Amino acid sequence: MDLKMPSKIQILLQAGVVFAQQVYIPANETGRPYCTAGPTTTVQPNSSTPSYYFRPFSYTLTETVRTATPVESLPATTYGPAFTDVSHLLPNLSTTSWGNYNPNTSATATDDGVPYGQAAFSSVWAAASLADITSGLYSTTVSPTPVPTKELVYPPPLYFAPHNCYQFPKDFIFGVAGAAAQVEGAAASEGRTPAVPDFFGQTGAAMMPEGAYDTDFTAIENYYLYKQDIERLAAIGMKHYSFSIAWSRVLPFALPGTPVNSQAIEHYDDLINFILEKGMVPMVTLTHFDTPLILIGGTVENLLTRSYYGLFNIGYQNETFQEAFVNYGKLIMAHFADRVPYWITFNEPQFGAISGPSVDNILKSHARLYHFYHDELGGSGQVSIKMGASPVVPQVPTNQSHVEAALHYNRFYIDTWLNPLALGQDYPEDYKMAIQDYVPLTQADLEFLNNTIDFLAVDIYSTSSVYPVVPDLAACAANNDTASNPHYPSCVGTTHTTTTGWLMGPHAEYTTYTTAGYLRTQLQYLWSGFRRPIVVSEFGFALAAGAAETLDDERLDVARSEYYVAALGEMLRSAWEDGVHVAGAVMWSWADNWEWGSFAHRFGLQYVNRTTQERFYRRSFFDAVDFVEARRARE
Structure with missing residues (x-):
């Protein structure tokens, strides 16, 4: 939106009164704000009609061929001490190290009674009773090969683009993201024990209940294909790679004092080294919903807990969680x-925090790791x-009750976390009046969290x-019986429809x-309230599986291109026109992956043939990289 428009809405934040962009364009807004007054052409300036003439025919619009530019190697940089x-x-x-768990083999471990031995490892999987532990095409790391030049040829340019x-x-910061549970596969291999997401397909407890649930544990086999995957990202010019580390792969028995899996440390060590070798920058998330099953009581039934904050139990409220997570971190x-220069402790803590103690454990374990890292x-x-919750807007921005409803929602889902961590301030009253066990x-x-x-x-x-x-609102928030109070806990209505229909x-x-x-309104809310550089750490667009009939159709994902280019364009406007420090953007996801119970939701910048595990660049990947790198300042 144009900040020069006279119509703006007031949004009250803890820092005072700030202004946010109006969410509706005035009826008299011009459709070509980047044009000068009156049409012009290079042939006949300032004329209201074109000049018609003949000239010899030629194919002047045929596109030329250009290819993606790989990332350049980076100078060696150290961000902290070596482990030694x-x-x-x-x-x-x-x-120590463990083997693989295979429920279909007659072989059994012979070290019964050995704490944390192979028999103990197998017993954790046996107790989980998963329907199927599938193995994929690969059982060892695949050596990378260069990406053929023909795969790096740019598509014809988009017709519509920001001006x-x-x-x-x-x-x-410009990167792509993925998460261990959604891409790695090798679920029961090399010492990894069950984690919460392993059960989403089996139980139907997926984050989003749409789609056919899939219990195929191969994901996209990134655990063995990570070098080829990094090779492809570097070849198209991607600079940052955001990934998560699987807690139950590093510490199969989760708790402090239990053995560390040497194979997992070696794997992630090699992954990070290869990212750096290819000229990219690693960004690490410590946990992406994948709490070891041991920390939710070791049973699937405990996973199905419903709550005011999320759809499932991730174990955050467990009295042993904080010490276990801090030890792992x-x-x-x-x-x-x-x-590694960038660290994320928790992915989207709003999902899976099923009680007041959950929130307390997350905040304090995050702060403990922050102080450990820096101090x-x-x-x-x-x-x-x-x-994981982004700011909402009022449906009718000129109606103060709608403005207050939007602010209440934002305070409940966002300020609850950022008040203590960014400002050293207490939870908002919107949270405390709804969560009786906070x-x-x-x-x-507050001093420790600030x-x-x-x-x-x-x-x-x-x-x-x-x-x-x-x-x-207060009366609604006080009634946490969702059977009688369907509006609990936010006590507001949400829609994706404007007041104009x-x-x-x-x-x-x-x-x-x-x-x-x-x-821009969302970024302004965050910047004005919490005064920190903002990284849009995930944004993306899912297309349904089966919507395209051919590989060419899969690759020509114009809708996703337009989504990314428009969002990146608005980030630029937010920085230049609103003064918001937008420090980076990370696209979800670098390839189609397992979306919490289903392969039907395709967010990928690359299409994945799940029979062969081949990856194919989509045009959106080229368009997004080109949009940023063509506009990146060189000095």
Whole structure:
């Protein structure tokens, strides 16, 4: 939206009164704001009619061939001490290795009674009783091969594109993301034990209930194909790679004092080294919903807990969770702090935090790891936590009750986390009046939590418009019986329809997407309230499987291209026209993957043939990379 428009809405934030962009374009807004007054041409300037003439015919519009530019090698940079220099901070470590679990073999482990031995490892899987543990095409790391030049040829340019001359800063973070549970496969191989996501397909407890649930544990076999996958990302010019580490692969028995899986450390060590070798920058998430099953009681039934915050139980409320997670996080940070400049402790904690103690454990374990990284390791990189709820907008922005409903929603789902971590402030009243078992934060807690995010990471796929549904928010929030109070806990209504009756964006697989114009309002809310550089840590567009009939159709994903280009264009406008420090953007996902129970939802910048595990670039990958790198400042 154009900041010069006189119509704006007031949004009240804890920092004071700020202004956000109006979400509706005035009826008299011109459709060509980048044009000068009156049509012009190079042939006949300032004329209202064209000049007609003949000339010899030639194919002047045939495209020329250009190919993607691979990322350049990076100078060696150290962000912290080597593990050998800080291993004393993690006393009494022991390492070992395990084999694979295969329920269909007659072979059995012979070390019964040995704590944390192969028999104990197998017993964890046997107790999980998963329907099928599939193995894929690969059982060892695949050596990379160069990407053929013919795969790197750019598609014909998009016809519609943003019209501005803004630049991204030279150090703008631009990357792609994936998560261990969704791409690695090798679920029961080389010592990995069951984790929460392993059960989504079997139980139907997927994050999103649409689609056919799939219990194929191969995912896209990135555990063995990671070198080829990195080769492909570097070849198309991608600079940053965001990935998560599988907790139950590193610590199969999860708890402090249990052995570390040497094969897992070697795997992630080699992954990070190869990322750096190819000129890319690693960004590590410690947990992406994949808490070891041991920490939710070891039973599938415990997974199915429903709550006010999320769709399933991830174990955050477990009284042993905080110590277990901090122990795991210290282990990973100590091993890789020398080479990893960006760290995310939790992915989208709003999902799976099923109680007040859950929130308390997440906040305090995050802060403990932040202080460990900066104060004990002396790490010079950056640490954050990734928000899964993005700001909403009022359905009727001129109606104060709608504005207050939107602010209430934002305070409940976002400020609850960022007040303590960014500002050292208590939970908002919107949270405390709804969550009866919340754990009060003392002044000492607030001082410890304050300033423990170096940048603000938020996943923004779309937004909702919000409207009031109850006359008394406090009374609604006090009634946590969802059977009698369907509006609990937010006590507001949400929709993807504007007050004029139009959808805010297209329906697509997984969600309804909103047009990119709302993004600036969302970024302004976060920037004004929490005063931290913002990295849009996930954004993406899912297309339904089967929508395309041929590989060529799969690759020509114009709708996804337009989504990415429009969103990146609005990030530029947010920085240049609104003064918001947008520090980076990370696209989800670098390839079609397993979306929490289903392969039907395709977010990938690459299409994956799941029979052969071949990857194919989609045009959206070329368009997004080209949009950013063509606008990246060189100085």
